[in-house]
Amino acid sequence: MKRDDMNPLPPVHAAPHAEQEDNVVLHANQVEKTYPNGTHALDRVRLKIRRGEFVSLLGPSGCGKSTLLRMFAGLDEPTAGHVRWWGGGVATVNTPGRTLAMVFQEATLMPWARVADNVRLPLDLAGIPRARSAPRVDAALDMVGLSAFGGAYPRELSGGMQMRASIARALATEPNVLLMDEPFGALDEFTRNKLDSDLRALWSQRDLTVVFVTHSIYEAVFLSTKVVVMAARPGRIIAEVPVDGPDVRDDDFRVSAPFLNHCKQLSDLLTEANTR
Numbered sequence: 001m002k003r004d005d006m007n008p009l010p011p012v013h014a015a016p017h018a019e020q021e022d023n024v025v026l027h028a029n030q031v032e033k034t035y036p037n038g039t040h041a042l043d044r045v046r047l048k049i050r051r052g053e054f055v056s057l058l059g060p061s062g063c064g065k066s067t068l069l070r071m072f073a074g075l076d077e078p079t080a081g082h083v084r085w086w087g088g089g090v091a092t093v094n095t096p097g098r099t100l101a102m103v104f105q106e107a108t109l110m111p112w113a114r115v116a117d118n119v120r121l122p123l124d125l126a127g128i129p130r131a132r133s134a135p136r137v138d139a140a141l142d143m144v145g146l147s148a149f150g151g152a153y154p155r156e157l158s159g160g161m162q163m164r165a166s167i168a169r170a171l172a173t174e175p176n177v178l179l180m181d182e183p184f185g186a187l188d189e190f191t192r193n194k195l196d197s198d199l200r201a202l203w204s205q206r207d208l209t210v211v212f213v214t215h216s217i218y219e220a221v222f223l224s225t226k227v228v229v230m231a232a233r234p235g236r237i238i239a240e241v242p243v244d245g246p247d248v249r250d251d252d253f254r255v256s257a258p259f260l261n262h263c264k265q266l267s268d269l270l271t272e273a274n275t276r
């Protein structure tokens with residue numbers, strides 16, 4: 001028994017409202033990060049992420065992608081500059097309509113707990129009673145195509161299904177912003193493409209802002225409304241590239257001229273920045 005599809009529905013939201021300042025959800029303003037060991041992980045990073053965008057942070061190992069994502073998650077602080085959430089400080093997060101959830105590279109499921117119990121965990125921790133959390137868990141499992149697996153244990157799922165469960169756990173919190181740190185990096189290419197397609201479809205159905213860390217040019221172009229290109233030593237942003245693609249993206253998009261042109265453009269940018 002295996003259903004490896006996130007629930008396909010028609011898209012409900014259009015392009016991000018890029019021109020409107022009040023739609024800025026996350027703002028890194030001249031953010032610097034130097035770790036205590038002296039590593040200069042981020043150099044004067046300026047980035048605005050607006051409501052409804054799907055933004056990928058793309059760059060080689062060590063360019064500070066995870067560091068920046070962790071700052072957006074409120075898990076780390078800049079050594080200079082500041083991060084703003086919906087125009088305010090970190091206390092703005094977790095107020096109504098302003099919630100974040102994070103998905104990590106590892107699924108990090110509790111092996112002794114059934115999938116539904118794993119997905120319910122953040123709701124239990126938030127003290128939400130079972131009567132209210134149960135429909136949210138069911139809805140989240142349905143969104144990622146795991147309705148039939150709520151009673152299974154993580155070991156009974158494939159790697160791709162475990163990542164779906166991890167995404168469901170984040171979605172159960174009904175986040176406005178989903179922060180994803182290379183969630184499909186450990187999966188085979190076929191499964192990764194499938195999950196990318198389903199994630200893109202899921203995003204297009206919801207009022208969701210996504211920030212997605214990846215090393216993969218192809219994945220970044222397929223998923224994103226905008227790709228933020230980073231370089232290392234020190235970690236910095238070298239370009240922001242809006243992706244010109246259809247709202248509904250399928251395998252045809254992966255071989256289309258705009259897709260291939262964007263891949264070439266990003267490859268050139270990365271090569272230039274990282275061979276200096």
Ligand SMILES: Nc1ncnc2c1ncn2[C@@H]1O[C@H](COP(=O)(O)OP(=O)(O)OP(=O)(O)O)[C@@H](O)[C@H]1O
Pocket residue numbers: 035036037039040041059060061062063064065066067068215235
């Ligand atoms: N806690 C830490 N202490 C010291 N240095 C750190 C710490 N975390 C990250 N670094 C360093 O900061 C730099 C940026 O790391 P970061 O993990 O943000 O990069 P990344 O682009 O996400 O890399 P990868 O793609 O390999 O995950 C790297 O040189 C890394 O070694």
